[in-house]
């Protein structure tokens with residue numbers, strides 16, 4: 001019996017020892033024993049809103065912990081924060097202190113951005129330059145602003161395409177139509193490569209028509225912005241083709257050569273080509289509404305930015321939901 | 335002690351009075367236990383024997399429970415946290431859950447199943463075979479010889495088992511989180527260090543000590559007042575486990591709301 | 595008063611509807627062996643447990659060495675119990691301890707004996723009950739009769755003033771039974787302690803008893819020397835004694 005007793009005491013002793021060792025190990029790893037050895041000095045700062053801050057909240061400089069909040073109290077209707085800063089850390093008097101947080105989930109902490117002054121804050125000193133934390137209300141306000149901006153941009157886009165300009169565009173198209181009608185008559189007998197040219201022009205025209213329609217109804221502004229390049233390319237191609245045709249005509253080659261004899265017809269064709277050229281050149285140079293739409297990068301980028309902002313804001317709100325639910329669950333547990 | 339009145343189990347009123355009576359008797363036994371604990375002679379060898387039984391012999395089951403709890407905690411919280419890029423918090427979640435809640439509670443429940451049932455069965459058998467009467471006849475206080483060692487041993491060993499459970503649980507979480515799921519090791523550990531407070535650990539251990547008293551007291555009580563032979567012993571054992579487990583969970587809520 | 599160790603006055607005890615003890619009056623003489631006989635389930639064990647304070651009676655008094663015990667606190671009762679040794683009907687050995695520790699237990703708890711003294715005392719007691727060499731065995735490894743003998747050794751080991759035996763010879767073979775009876779008789783004559791014995795073993799008991807009490811229907815209906823009891827005219831007593839007549843024996847007239 002005696003033997004048994006000794007060994008049971010031994011086993012129990014070993015086990016308790018293991019328990020105590022683990023406890024000490026964990027306590028030291030958590031590192032909260034370090035506080036008592038720390039010689040530091042105290043600073044104060046006054047915040048309008050110290051929400052989210054707590055005693056022991058770290059104070060960081062360049063992301064490195066330099067101290068902790070020692071006490072939070074009321075000073076009038078403001079929050080008076082007392083910090084304990086490590087003795088080895090010297091803070092210039094013109095330093096700035098701000099409430100920061102690590103991501104949406106991260107805890108709040110205080111960040112000190114050191115100033116350049118030669119004078120150093122001493123025990124009991126006060127950091128004057130305080131940056132308040134943007135709270136959620138403000139965050140939402142900025143999201144709201146972004147949304148408003150977006151709306152304005154859209155309005156602007158609509159405004160740009162005024163009645164006068166619509167008429168301009170229509171006129172160009174009409175010109176185009178006329179010209180093509182002449183062309184059809186002209187080349188009735190001359191199928192083959194000419195019909196190919198015509199079909200090219202037709203295509204360009206229908207593209208322009210579509211665009212004008214869209215602009216007229218004022219819808220799909222963003223879609224329009226994307227379309228512009230193909231439109232431009234089409235127009236350019238058409239011009240190129242027409243150019244070669246006219247060169248051929250000039251030289252009086254082939255069947256088309258006959259056309260040259262008819263002076264009036266020739267002139268009309270030429271005028272049409274010039275019209276088309278004008279139009280495409282205008283687009284190219286950024287004249288007129290369409291041109292501007294195609295050319296004005298900044299407008300496009302701004303629109304894009306606004307859209308992104310709204311999207312982000314929406315995402316942010318969406319992200320916040322699981323976080324709060326999680327918070328509630330943890331709150332329930334602890 | 336020997337009262338054996340037929341009880342109408344269908345009457346809710348009798349059920350409630352019975353439960354209240356039992357609560358009172360357990361309270362009385364607790365006071366007697368405390369009184370006997372600090373009265374000479376101290377039965378250290380009995381206490382050590384029980385410490386070995388409750389503590390050392392339960393350590394394997396507690397370690398297994400702790401490791402796997404930590405592992406599954408890591409796995410579960412990882413899937414949750416990943417949705418918004420909070421994987422770094424897995425370690426802290428495991429550490430906080432283990433130290434504050436699961437370490438103490440699961441350890442207490444495992445010890446109830448393993449040692450509490452044994453206490454009830456052993457004391458119940460001693461009751462029905464008149465061994466407890468034999469102690470009384472020898473002018474020895476049965477509470478001092480049978481209940482005190484078990485309660486004291488549980489009071490000391492549950493915190494020890496719990497800190498072991500906490501530790502292996504966090505290691506389990508580390509294995510799953512860092513080694514299997516590839517969470518950044520630095521983030522894992524610094525988040526633990528950042529979010530885990532000494533108070534979390536200590537309060538968990540205080541809880542564990544309370545659970546130790548509760549489970550051993552209830553189990554001893556159930557065994558001590560067994561009647562009805564082998565069948566009675568079986569009934570006492572079942573009741574000991576059920577009542578202890580429920581009491582642990584209820585007192586867990588109470589203690590937690592008092593502490594944190 | 596000197597010669598009365600235990601005086602029981604109008605003791606009553608019921609379990610629910612069942613009235614087990616219905617006004618027991620009995621004086622157990624000091625330094626004598628008193629045997630209580632009675633039919634199984636008649637309440638003999640219950641009477642013994644009342645005496646030792648394991649069961650509180652419904653009414654009545656129990657005087658032990660001039661002290662009324664039924665109203666004593668647990669602590670005062672423990673002082674009374676220090677005078678007692680008891681052998682339980684089922685021995686009630688601690689099955690977490692081996693035989694040696696079972697017998698040594700009262701010595702360890704109540705005396706300041708050294709381990710050596712304890713060893714020699716325990717070995718001696720185990721020898722008396724015929725269990726030398728079994729001291730390492732656990733109670734679960736023993737037969738019922740062996741357990742009974744260990745219980746007897748444990749009851750005797752502190753040499754108490756009063757010893758209560760609940761059927762010391764039941765479950766024993768005739769030969770062991772005889773040695774146990776001799777042991778009881780010898781120690782009693784030697785130490786002059788008060789022995790209160792319950793037994794069905796009429797033949798054996800009449801061999802050792804100074805006084806015999808007959809428990810019937812919750813009352814002591816007969817009390818006297820074995821000789822008196824044998825001549826009893828009481829129907830219940832006669833029936834009880836006649837039942838022990840074995841063919842070939844001259845029952846009741848040893």
Ligand SMILES: Nc1ncnc2c1ncn2[C@@H]1O[C@H](COP(=O)(O)OP(=O)(O)OP(=O)(O)O)[C@@H](O)[C@H]1O
Nearest residue numbers: 336338609614633634635636637638639640641683
């Ligand atoms: N704890 C108890 N609760 C209820 N009834 C009991 C209890 N103990 C004994 N009894 C009842 O008291 C009666 C007497 O029991 P007791 O054990 O005294 O009989 P006994 O005379 O010792 O019989 P035996 O010679 O068989 O041992 C029995 O009918 C039994 O049912």
Ligand SMILES: [Mg+2]
Nearest residue numbers: 638639683760
């Ligand atoms: Mg009996």
